[in-house]
Amino acid sequence: MFSRRRLILTAGLVMACPAVLRAAPQKLRLAHGLPTTHPVHPAMQHFADLARERSQGELDIALFADGQLGQESDLISQVQAGKLDFLKVSGSLLERFHPAYKVLNLPFTLRDRAHWLRVTNSDVGRDILATTTSSGLVGLTYYDAGARSFYGRKPINHPDDLKGMKIRIQPSVTMTRLLELFGAEGVELAWSNVYVALKSGVVDGAENSVVALIVGRHGEVATHYSFDEHTMIPDVLLVGTERMKSFTPRQREILQEAATASYHHMNKLWDAFETKARADVQQMGVTFVRPDKEPFIAKAAPLADLYAGEEASRTLLRRIAQA
Template identity: 45%
Template sequence: MPSIVAQRFPHCLSSVRRILTLLAVLFTVCSCTPQNDGSQVLHLAHGMPADHPVNKAMEMMDTRLQELSGGTMRIEIYANGQLGSERDLLELLQIGSLAMTKVSASPLESFVPTYKIFSIPYVFRDHDHFWQMLESPLGRDLLVSSEPVLLRGLGYYDAGSRSFYTNKPINTPDDLKGMKIRVQKSVTSVEMVKRLGGAATPIAWAELYTALQQGVVDGAENNIPSFYLSKHYEVSPYLSLDEHTYVPDVLLIGLPVWNSLSPQQQEWLQQAADDSIAYQRELWALKTQESLEALQAKGIEVITPDKELFREKVLPMHRAYDNTPLGELMDAIQNLP
């Protein structure tokens, strides 16, 4: 079976580890399980801990789905990466072995190139502009643009903005010169740090604390709650709120499972997802404020630099997309009323 899947879907089962993960899940989880009473259980997996705003929002989505469906549908959630990495979960959705997941928009770039828009720095002016785009036809069209690769977006969860945290103050791009900055495994992220004068160093998240502690890298970039909850502030006492990118989390359902639902079931699920998104945004805003206050209480120096200085440095990245679909999308985002 794995070899057939691999032939049909080029993004699936790219390593022995993924094949083993897939086989294990196939024998333990069905994506959409009919119950004896005629109800259905949708299985959802993701990598966040149980107390994360995303997981709490998913629990609320389950409650709402049960209410809307009169108890005929519910969601069973597997948190903490129990069923594999984000890439693993996307592949399981594609073949119908898992119903739903949440992933950062960044890994979706390799499935749908348009998602690269979120990795390009300073596309969005601020948080309000970012959500204006997500809730516009542009954002809604992007959610369904992944259907050709058997993934359908149900909505976006807030993951805040990404900023630099380092072992020395970053007030201007010049302060990044010569610094080794950890980034995700993203070509766009690497280019951004290079444009700003730093040396981009992709490192796994699980290894980052030690890398910061031992001086393998001089800093990293992420949202405020992640910086706080990871305790990276213990080895990186400066947070510069340059807010270079806004990368949302995307709530997805596999197209095989979505197409197996009736129109009424699809409507219930979409409404439950929409309600969970509104709830998650509230939780995220609260968690961000709490995390920032906790960081300041621990003596972390929080810097608010002139973002225009950073934006000017990366404008060549914007111009590189002129006369391309991504460039057209960027222009449309800038022209939102």
């Protein structure tokens, strides 16, 4: 009799308090290397907030910014090892996991921001995100990181102006080869070391979006920024493959919906941030240079033959061009 009464009482409590049936909150971590002042941080906070809200607290994602848990290469290893759940990295680092990112990152493949938006919000963009799944990394969405251009202590009006220069780059076979075509040397350095390297002369320049001159204070040690806009490499939000498998189908759906919403939120944040950054950079005394892009495009052309030589890569390049 007692057991029957207890069973009836428990059933009544469950009906009165559905929360009893909810799964315990999963404490998850998302890490990246940029400061909280960069718009990608609030964009990812939007992702975390939506995931928590729509899962009714089951997915509790905490953000760790500014390289607190390591630089991007370290974070990738942590996610693959199951020690970290989510991360944001530059698409350039994903080249070593699948050639699709080499194609996406080819110079002048993305013509302008409108084209970037069409590609990243299309089937071809989603197909690229899925390519690293077998390497332990599931792509959820892209974030705008702006067009990357060269900057340093002298104007760069033509690719020949880069001859003999040491230019900081992210780890990327594509960028290493591009600098060789321009007669320069690509120097791979972690983001946290770029300011000191520019100031001390370890490198003569760097390549990044104009906001790097504000976020990384590079405008204090660089005098000229050249809008050659050779690449528009996106940042990518990823989750570990095994971690993704551990979620329920509904939780995976929530995460993807939240990631897509954060993509659109980031696009709005980026517009305002980049506009303000350009004004602030000019106030710092940096001279903007707007070179003819055609010589840069011509010099970079052999890369398409080198890295899009296989039929799958050529097909992907055509799909990107047609987006």
